[in-house]
Amino acid sequence: MPGTDQGTGTRERILRAAERLFVERGYHATALQEVADRVGITKPALYYHFDSKAAILGSLLDPVTDELEAVLAEAVAQRDSRGIAAVRATLITGWLDVFLRYRGTLATLFRDLATAPSGSYDRLLRTMEEGIGAGAGPGAGVAERIALAQAVSAITDPIALMPDLSDDVLREHLLTGAWRLLPDAAPSAEREPGPEPGPGPEPAPRTAPEGRTARGGRPRSLSRSDADLARALYASGAHTAGEIAARLGVSRATVYRVLKT
Structure with a gap:
């Protein structure tokens, strides 16, 4: 890839224009010429940065997985010192931040899942599977693993399905839904009424x-x-x-x- 600021800027403009078109029209229905036109460059100039539409989608998807992996590593690092509830809280709140930041890419995947570049998509799936395993905890049963999978779905699907809602509104309501599935991970102020929980660490302020x-x-x-x-x-x-x-x-x-x- 070009090392100049101009080249890097053009590459980013291509990615942003492609993401918008993928959301508006769908990945499969968007032509590379449309992306070039939206950026204001020729199609050969676009090919200088990306050799295919799949390469563009892969470049949109890889940063999502990079950040999901970073949150996962942070969550797992807390398991021994802070317990499984802290792992779950860090994982859910951190992943939600990532999904909201990349909500256009998430919407594209939701709409055109079958056409996602296999390598990038497989990596994303592996990361999410590892996160579910880490959040469920060592020796977790089926019910715990399913609860984690449901919580992850609770913070992803609505982002893709409700593009009209703001990040702030989505975040508030999605976390509320996730905490219902994972009550031990919820901040104490948001837990359902019940017996007073024992002392334990709380996740960082939202x-x-x-x-x-x-x-x-x-x-x-x-x-x-x-x-x-x-x-x-x-x-x-x-x-x-x-x-x-x-x-x-x-x-x-x-x-x-x-x-x-």
Whole structure:
């Protein structure tokens, strides 16, 4: 791929235009010429960056899986010190942030699942299967594994099926549904009335996805000094990505992107 800023910018414009067209028309019904026209480049110029439509979809899908894997690793790392409830809380809240950030790609997959590039889609499936296993816990029975699978579905399907709803509205209601399936993972204030639960860690405070306010708007990015602080906190080993995100007022996805640079 081109190493210049201009080349990188064109590649990103192609990805964004393709994603919008895939959502509007469907992956299968979108032609590469339409993508080129939307970007304002020639079809040969598009081929310089992507050799096929499947390559474009794969490039949209791979960052989703990268971030899901990062959340999964963070969740699993908490199992010994904080217990399975913390694993579930981190997994569900963190994955929801990722799915909301990439809701256009998620909608495309939901609509044209059969046409997804097999390698990228298989990797996504493996990650989700690993997450369900980690959230269910060692030695989990069928009921626990199904409850985790239902919770994951509860935070994915409505995002694809209800494009008219804002991120904030979706996040609130999807988490409420997920906590009904996984009551032990819910913040104490959102648990169903019942016997007082024993002491235990609670997940990091929830923040609006990508640092958005209740009014929505563009995602908040980290300043250079905040980005340096995020890297230093993570390198110390004393803070999880979720804790850093809560401290800086951004989502886990934003922190993960900074840590990869």
